[in-house]
Amino acid sequence: MPRFFGVDLAWRDGTPARPANETGLAVIDESGAVISAGWERGVDAVAAWLIASAAPGDVIAIDAPLVVTNAAGMRQAEREVGSRYGAWKVAANPMNLASPLQGGAALRARLEHAGFHYVDGSGPPPADRVSMFECYPYTTIVGMEELGYDDRRPRYKRLDPAVSRTEARVLRAAACDQLLERMAGLDRADPPLRxxxxxxxxxLVDDDSPLLDAPYKHREDLLDALLCAWTASIWHRHGATRVQVLGLGAEPDEAGRRPTIVAPARPMQRVAEPEPAAPGSRVDADGATGPALASEPPRGVDPGMLARVLALGAEVQASDGHRLEPTLRSELAELSARIVRRLASEH
Structure with missing residues (x-):
């Protein structure tokens, strides 16, 4: 009987001077029973726990970028999160090789060394190996009708900048408690989560969410790990009937891995899946393929500036249209001025 592991990974690994943030961990079985739950710190500890716990046939869903091939900017899977789930106020943080937050890729490498198998979600898992894939809990929340988020995601992560921080913490806790109440009703879902x-x-269900940031984050990490485990069960049980694969048309890495996100989806959140790109081809934002692009950004484009623009764009998209915090507004103004100056100098 397969088991389903959920990992809400802290993307930044620890150093002697700065320990890693907590990673939430959960395991459920086919009946939806939670058979293990807890936390670890650092990629090494998470990998050791998974290697000691998982067995062939088990499936691991990890909320972290596991395969990163783009030198700058945003992965295709992350663009597709915005294009397909943006109406529900869901966007993904951009990831590229310039980012220091490579904990997901490091965890994948350690698990592969132990014999685990990365899958892109496009086919069934091998029964004789432990499989792992990348997921994103927000897509599960809005992509599974059973949770009832028909119009927009719950705001249970970032504080709302439109109100005071005290009020924002109260609203965040209320959104989290509502989400947990709905998760508690999944015991009769297909597949279930008990x-x-x-x-x-x-x-998590019985206690009120705390208002202070540290205990709240501790609780949220386990909540997300449970959603990841449920996502693994959904994919294993239903495959493409309840799940879509984002980024399937992206160029694979040197080992043939495609940087994908396995995302539960409603019919209106889907588009026709692109054909996988042949090695050496590029994939445009709309999924069209073409001749390979150079590995370096085009001449005259500052990759650091481009990465910041994309990151800030994702932040703005996730802001729900409320007023921006002063620091973010200042950064956007600075970037706009730099872009205008660059365009003026080129023309």
Whole structure:
């Protein structure tokens, strides 16, 4: 009987001077029972726990970029998150090789060294190996009708900048408690998630979400790990009937891995899946393929500036249209001025 692991990975690994943030971990079985739940810190500890716990046939869903091939900018899968789930106020943070937040790729490498198998989600998992794929809990929340988020995602992560920080923490806690209440109703879903089958998961449902940031984040990490585990179960149970693969048309890495996100989806969140690109071809934002692009950005384009523009764009898209924080507004103004100066100098 396969088991389904969820990993809400801290993207930044630890150093002697700065320990890693907590990673939430959860395991459920085919009945939806939560058979393990908890936290670890650092890629090494997470990898050791998974290697000791998982067995052939098990599936691991990890909320972190596992395969990164782009030198700058945003991966195709992340662009597709915005294009397909943006109406629900869901956007993905951009990831590229210039980012220092490479914990996901490091974890994948350690698990592959132990014999685990990365899958892009386009086919069934091998029964004789442990499979792992990348997921994004927000797509599960808005992509599974059972949770009832028909119009927009719950704001249970970032504080709302449109109100005071005190009020924003109250609103965040209320959104989290509502999400957990809905997750508690998944015991009859297909596949099920039985939140009250484990004391730590049951405590998420029964206890009010804290207002202070540190205890709140501790709780949120486990919540997201449970959503990841449920995503693994959904993919294993239903495949393409309830899940789509984002970034499937992206160029693979040197080992043939495609940087994809396995995302539950409603019919209106889907578009026709592109054909996988042949090695050495490029994939445009709309999924069209063409001749390979150079590995370096075009001449005259500052990759650091481009990465910042994309990151800020994702932040703005996730801001729900509220007023921007002063620091973000200042950065956007600075970037706009630099872009205008660059265009003026080129023409």
């Amino acid at each position: 939140m009250r089958s484990h004391p730590l998961a049951a405590a």
